[in-house]
Structures are given as structure tokens and as C-alpha cells.
Amino acid sequence: MKRLKQLLVVCFLLTGAGNVRAQVAFSFVPQVHGRTLDGLLMVRIANPAAQKAIVTLTVTVTEQRGGRVVAIQTPPFELLPGSNVLPAGLVARSSIHFAANKLGDVTRQSGYFTEGDYEYCFELADINKQKEVIGQQCFDYFLEPFSPLLLMTPGEQDVICDKKPSFFWQPLLPAIPGMQYRLVLVELKSGQAKVEALHYNTPIINQLNIAMPMLFYPSIARQLEEGKQYVWQVTAYKNDMKLADSEVWNFTVSCTDSSKKALPESFRNIEDLAQGNFYLAKNELLFAVKNVYDKNTLSYQIKCITQPDQKIKKLPQIKLERGINHVTIDLSENRSFIDGYYYILTVKLPSGEEKQLRFLYKKEQE
Template structure:
């Protein structure tokens, strides 16, 4: 009889061990580890042929200060296969924050700051209130904040003549494997807010699955109309999770003044341009600078950002006069420049100070 009892207990322990071994967690710390809500987007891969009732314990620790937050959910059913966590599970969960600075920020904002984190997920058996651990899995990740998703061209509130323009923006950093972009462009009617237009107006472009920080105007989309104003926004996402949204920029299609001559007002000081992100150079790089010294030759060079290995040679010589200079560097005939590629101009000013200007090259014929 004892031998039978031991056999039954052994079989139960084996079944429990096999069930625990079959449970794992699907969690992407580079995406889901950025916010408190993101932690609840983890999935549980349950045993192949067994249902169970369990609770989830999530512990996040930071290398610099230890425990950041511990979360214990209410019991829920884990079915065979991959299980998303039940909606609203965070609402009834017990949440305990640590005492450090990172924990204070997470408590107030719901966002994790930059740092080295360990995310541990533990499934706790709630069948008969045993409280035993069914499975535990930890993920280590150094979390860096995303750079802003910044639009570059067409510029905000610009007037352009191109009725099928290409659209450009800065890539999101750090890069996330599997990340893609979505772009929405729609007409902005008079008196309408940008957010309202993007949400309710029928889009001219609603393109998903974009892998590069640019979009050529889709051939299937109707051309933009002269005299109309448009608004556009880009979203970076991975799977069903939005990573970040860009600002909403608007521009008008206006062709009457497209051939207006270049005037001194067309030039911006290089010190102002340096503070921006990407300047759009349509065949020429133009800027203003002040030379308080005698006449001299401008010292500058250009390097590639999109293709750093590509050498940029045979740049035109630029003479500087004493006083205010309106500099035009004509690169339209230089075959080293590729339409839609990013470059960096480094200028050594007459006083020895260096200024760097990043620009997006677009051909004049576009």
C-alpha cells in the first residue's frame, strides 16, 4: 500500500515538474520594458494539454538601486498555448515600489528611466492555494530612451509645388528589431485642428510596414491639389505596440511663387541651422555667416551619414568677403551626392570655431 502511495505521489510530482518546465514567458524588454503598462503585454506560453489557475509576480530591479517595483496579480486561468494576460489585470494587482530615485520616477510617470534592468516573471500556482512557483524567467536589458521621432521634409508650414512629394523623417534611435513606421497624410480643412484632421478626415496616404525613414509618394494615392493644405504624422511601432509618435506637421501646395529668386532673406545663419536637425539642401547648401577678418577661402568638408564610406570630393571653392556672407555651395552636379541621402557639412569659421550642419540632399529636378 505504501509503495502505491509513493508511486502516486511520484507521478503527481512528475506531472507538476513537467507542467512547470513547459511554462515560459514571451517578453520583449526593448519594447515592453519601457513602461508599467508594457509589463502587462508579456505573454505566457502554457503547458500543451493542461489548464491551470495561477497568479503572476513581476519583479523589476535596477543595477544601481535594487528593487524598483514588485507586482502580484490576482489569480487567472492559464490555458494551453500562448496566453495574453487578461485585460484589466493591472487594476487589481498589488504594486509595491522601491525606495530609490528610479522607483519614484516610475511611480509618478509609469515610465522606466535609462538604466540596466532585470525583469523577472514568476507564475505562482493558485490551485488549492498552494502558492508554489510553477515557472520563473528573467530578462536583462540596458534600457535607453528613444530619440524624438522628428519629421524633416516637407518642412512644417512650408509651401511646396510638388503634388506627389516624397516624405522624410529622422530614424528612431535606438533601433528596435522588427520596428516599422506608419505614415498618415490627410487634408487639413480651414479652421480644423491637426489632430482632428488626422483622426476623422479620409487619408490621402495611410501607409504601414515602412522600413526606412522615408516614403516615396505612393503611385496609387491621388495627387495633392493646388491651394490645399495637408497634415501628416509618422508613428514608429513594433507588432501591435506603438513606440512613439512624431509631431503633426502641415504644408500647403502652392506653385505660383515656386520660381521666386534667391534673396538675402533665403539664407539662415549657420549658427541657427546647426541647432536644428536636418536641413534640406535642394541641389545647394545655403547659409549666412559673419567674417570679421580679411578676405579668405572657406574651409569646409562634407561626409556621408547614410553612406559614411562614400568619399565626397571635388567640392567647389568658396570665397569669403569681409563682413556678412551669403554662402552658396552648389553640389547639384556632383555625382557623389545621392538623392534622399543624409550628409554632414563641417565648416571651420575664420575665427577657428567649427560648425556642423546635417542636411538631407534632394535634387533640384525632383
């Protein structure tokens, strides 16, 4: 009897008085596809009905402060039962209306949305039923521009002896859930441009699905050769959507001068490091600070970016002399620092000015 009542309730919800019908649902990732005009039509539509329908889609983008930015109305297309992607080339045949404001002008000229708090609304209408709305859904997202995807090491025009080097780059920020990286490494032949080599030469490494901004040399890849030049590039992507490309850097493998010993990393001015906004800390942080005042103690703190709730303890006290000070902060013996994690150093200079340095900690065996 109880089962019969449950079935009756389900039947009533599905049929009602003949007016109740399941609506379509939209799947849209504003973190990825809400950045460009073309990305708006990367939406997926789930149609629970068993029949096909001829529909039009209207997409409206609004910024909280700036108001309406753009409205797109597609020509009619066929909606199939189940999951649907929009037909290729639909955006080129759509009617696009930009708002007569600054945001509308910028989007029309560039095809990109600027930083802002956006609402993306989708409305689907059935042409054969007097344009009856069969689905509506909105998505909110605060859009921040991506930081540049910067390569770190091997550096541009570096000469290295390692024939199986590790690769490091700065992560793309803001982080997108599910974002991954692809790294391509090819040989640079005589007379070739770097981009030409990347596009036409057979890759030595073509690694997909890299979760972290680093790649240890793949064991299946052949080792690099003495005296040859190589170029590499990193791409950030999510699913089939490319988010950003790095520059193309080249380096040379050369071990001919075996008499040269590895020199310790030089102490660079904290001002220069802060401008570059990235640093690879191999066991320790090294930087120079100029103090034109009397002797005092350096005011600084370090926070973890990878795991923000992690507490950094037992940082050494740094005494500053008058003039140029070479500061060494040993990280290798401090358990607060984890190999492969990102951190940010904030230094309050004797002048009162603050400088920040984001760095990747790499623990290396002595």
C-alpha cells in the same frame, strides 16, 4: 537499436525521476515594452504543458545603479496550453510596489522609465501547487529616450505647387528593429482645427508599414487640389505598440502665381542649422560660417549614419575668408553619397567650437 537508445534518452529527459518538467518561456521586447509601466504586462507566455493552470506573475524591474525600481504582482489568472497573452486590465488589478528612491518616484508619477541600464525579471508561480515557480526569465536592456519624431517637408504652413508631393521626416532614434511608420494626410476644411481634421476627415493617405522616414506620393491616392489646405502626421510603431507621434503640420497647394521662379535655397547660419539638427540636402549642402580670424581652411568631416562603415572620400577643401562665408559642398558628383541615406556633418568652427548637422541626402535631377 540506435533509434531505440535515442527514444530511451528522450523519455528519460522528459520523465526522469518524476521531478523534471518543462518550464514556461517568456517573450518580451524591452526596446518597445520596457519603456512604460503598462508595457511590462505585454509579455507573452509559452506554456508547454497540456493542462491549464491558475498562476500569478511577478515582474521586477531593477536599474543597475539605482537598484530596485518597481515590483508588480498580478492576481491569479488562467494559463492555457500554448501561447498566452495576459488578460486585459490585469495591470489595474495588480499589486504595484515602487521603490523608495528617485527612480521609483519618477516611475510612479509618470508611468515611464527614465534612461538607464535595466533588468526586467518575470516569475510565474502555480497557485494550485503551493505557489511552485514554473518559469523564471530576465531581460537586460539599456533604455535610451526616443528622440522627437520631427516632420521635415512639406513644412508647417508651406505653400507648394506639387499636387503629389513627397513626404520626409526625421527618423525616430534609437532605432528599434522592426519599427515602422504610418502617415495620415487629410484635407483641412474651413474653421477646423488641425487635430480635429486629422481625427474626423476621410484620409487621402493612410499608409501603414512604411520602413523608411519618407513616403513618395502613393499612385493610388487622388492628387491634391489647387487652393486647398491639408494636414499630415506620422506615427512610429512596432507591431500593435505605438512608439511616438509627430506634430500635426499643415500646408497649402497653390500654383496661381506662375510668374514666380523657384529660388535657390538660402545659406543659413551653421549655428541655426545645428540647433535644428536636421537638414535636407538636395544635391548639395549650403550653409554660412562667420570667420572673425584670418583666412584659413575649414575643418570638417562627414560620416554616414545609415551605413556607418561607409567611407566618405574626396571631400572638397573649403577656404574661409574673413567675415561671412557662404559654403557650398557639392554632393551630387561624389559617389560616397547615396540617395535616401542619412549623414552627419561635423564642422570645427574657426573659434574652435564644433557643430554637428544631421542631414538626409536627396539626389535630384537637374
